Amino acid sequence: MERWREAEGKTLHDPLFHLCPPLAFHQPSDGFHEVATRDEAERSIWVPGSIIVGAGPSGLAVAACLEAKGVPSMILERSNCIASLWQLKTYDRLRLHLPKRFCQLPLAPFPACFPTYPTKQQFVAYLEAYARRFHIRPCFNQTVVSAEYDGRVKLWRVRAVRAGNDKAAEYVSRWLVVATGENAEAAVPDIDGMSIFKGPIIHTSSYKSGDEFQGKRVLVIGCGNSGMEVCLDLCNHSVRPRIVVRESVHILPREMLGRSTFGLCMWLLKWLPMRTVDRILLLVSRVMLGDTQRYGLRRPRLGPLELKSLSGKTPVLDVGALAKIKSGDIKVCPAVKRLTGHGAEFVDGRSEDFDAIILATGYKSNVASWLKEREFFSDKDGFPRKVFPDSWKGEQGLYAVGFTRQGLMGTSVDAKRIAHDIKQCWMAEPKQRMLPSQT
Numbered sequence: 306m307e308r309w310r311e312a313e314g315k316t317l318h319d320p321l322f323h324l325c326p327p328l329a330f331h332q333p334s335d336g337f338h339e340v341a342t343r344d345e346a347e348r349s350i351w352v353p354g355s356i357i358v359g360a361g362p363s364g365l366a367v368a369a370c371l372e373a374k375g376v377p378s379m380i381l382e383r384s385n386c387i388a389s390l391w392q393l394k395t396y397d398r399l400r401l402h403l404p405k406r407f408c409q410l411p412l413a414p415f416p417a418c419f420p421t422y423p424t425k426q427q428f429v430a431y432l433e434a435y436a437r438r439f440h441i442r443p444c445f446n447q448t449v450v451s452a453e454y455d456g457r458v459k460l461w462r463v464r465a466v467r468a469g470n471d472k473a474a475e476y477v478s479r480w481l482v483v484a485t486g487e488n489a490e491a492a493v494p495d496i497d498g499m500s501i502f503k504g505p506i507i508h509t510s511s512y513k514s515g516d517e518f519q520g521k522r523v524l525v526i527g528c529g530n531s532g533m534e535v536c537l538d539l540c541n542h543s544v545r546p547r548i549v550v551r552e553s554v555h556i557l558p559r560e561m562l563g564r565s566t567f568g569l570c571m572w573l574l575k576w577l578p579m580r581t582v583d584r585i586l587l588l589v590s591r592v593m594l595g596d597t598q599r600y601g602l603r604r605p606r607l608g609p610l611e612l613k614s615l616s617g618k619t620p621v622l623d624v625g626a627l628a629k630i631k632s633g634d635i636k637v638c639p640a641v642k643r644l645t646g647h648g649a650e651f652v653d654g655r656s657e658d659f660d661a662i663i664l665a666t667g668y669k670s671n672v673a674s675w676l677k678e679r680e681f682f683s684d685k686d687g688f689p690r691k692v693f694p695d696s697w698k699g700e701q702g703l704y705a706v707g708f709t710r711q712g713l714m715g716t717s718v719d720a721k722r723i724a725h726d727i728k729q730c731w732m733a734e735p736k737q738r739m740l741p742s743q744t
């Protein structure tokens with residue numbers, strides 16, 4: 306109720322009203338103040354706390370940390386569920402790639418009964434429980450199409466459209482948290498001949514299981530964690546896929562020396578410089594996996610951690626695909642030169658027939674397409690220009706969560722910092738909360 310009064314006070318004194326005089330108010334059930342303007346196509350909604358764009362783990366983490374500090378927030382999410390990447394765009398056999406203790410969100414560890422690497426179903430159940438615990442109810446089916454800071458009123462104006470509806474709503478707030486993720490859109494390369502290939506070409510975000518590919522000749526393009534795991538899944542469904550390895554790649558065992566490789570790295574980095582840790586990783590990998598170059602998997606010049614820190618390229622944590630490559634169940638191919646009607650020609654001059662192609666070519670940020678801001682976020686890749694740990698805060702109440710290239714561990718660090726920062730402003734600006742600045 307208190308939040309209502311604040312919202313109402315703000316709305317009635319809001320200079321935005323002079324820009325767009327209201328025709329009617331009503332109080333929608335989600336607790337935010339909605340205003341129908343003269344132009345019925347555009348509705349303005351005042352959000353008392355922060356607007357968060359995206360209801361993935363990062364958006365939920367910020368909302369939970371704010372809730373714990375008594376600061377309200379509202380999440381706008383384009384899909385119809387939380388964690389849509391995990392629920393709608395990942396394959397059935399997916400488990401967390403990293404041990405659960407490195408993937409938990411702030412204020413709520415994973416249940417002790419969960420395995421070290423929870424399944425995606427367990428991870429989603431954890432996130433659902435997390436949202437319930439912190440009373441997070443995102444506004445679903447709201448795709449943010451633009452967000453812009455209005456310097457006249459010192460507020461963010463965020464426009465969102467509902468799927469299948471051309472009417473936009475405008476949400477207005479003092480703070481904007483970008484939580485749309487590093488994986489917002491599938492990265493689809495432009496391969497010569499794509500339009501003439503007769504079989505299906507799908508991205509891994511649409512791949513569910515090898516079931517649907519049984520009896521087919523499948524080419525997987527891309528050799529990151531997803532490409533390798535999709536190949537393994539295909540093998541487990543009696544498909545013998547080919548995998549395109551265009552560049553060099555680091556493959557590490559998921560566990561080494563009795564602990565998770567990721568955990569071991571974190572521990573070693575406390576004592577040793579990155580390059581020394583890289584040398585240890587490569588030595589142990591060599592002993593455990595052998596010389597991967599023999600199978601067409603050339604290692605990069607830089608070590609796995611140095612490469613990750615300089616380029617963001619994640620090493621593959623092997624969960625069984627390498628054994629299938631060694632046994633010949635998965636065959637490694639060089640880069641594709643062009644696709645033909647029934648197959649692919651490779652840069653080494655070989656060609657082969659395929660029935661289906663799976664693009665394991667990664668994802669990209671979509672921030673540059675909707676955020677009208679270029680100081681903090683780069684328009685080249687839609688990531689903050691500053692790198693972790695300085696990538697979380699921009700100017701004028703703009704924040705980024707989950708753009709650290711450090712997975713969910715980076716998300717937790719960001720979320721706690723953002724909530725702390727907003728809380729400071731929230732406490733320092735009680736008057737503005739009731740009566741926004743008239744400047």
Ligand SMILES: Cc1cc2nc3c(=O)[nH]c(=O)nc-3n(C[C@H](O)[C@H](O)[C@H](O)COP(=O)(O)OP(=O)(O)OC[C@H]3O[C@@H](n4cnc5c(N)ncnc54)[C@H](O)[C@@H]3O)c2cc1C
Nearest residue numbers: 359361362363383389401402403448449485486707712713
């Ligand atoms: C196959 C796979 C496995 C992974 N495994 C791990 C792992 O084990 N450990 C780890 O730490 N990380 C892992 N990751 C990285 C993973 O991306 C993050 O862990 C996590 O999903 C990031 O959360 P996020 O909320 O930042 O982004 P996302 O989960 O991508 O959520 C972003 C949300 O924003 C919404 N959105 C996007 N654009 C808009 C818009 N314009 N308007 C409204 N809503 C919008 C999306 O619909 C989505 O729901 C994995 C990634 C993949 C693809």
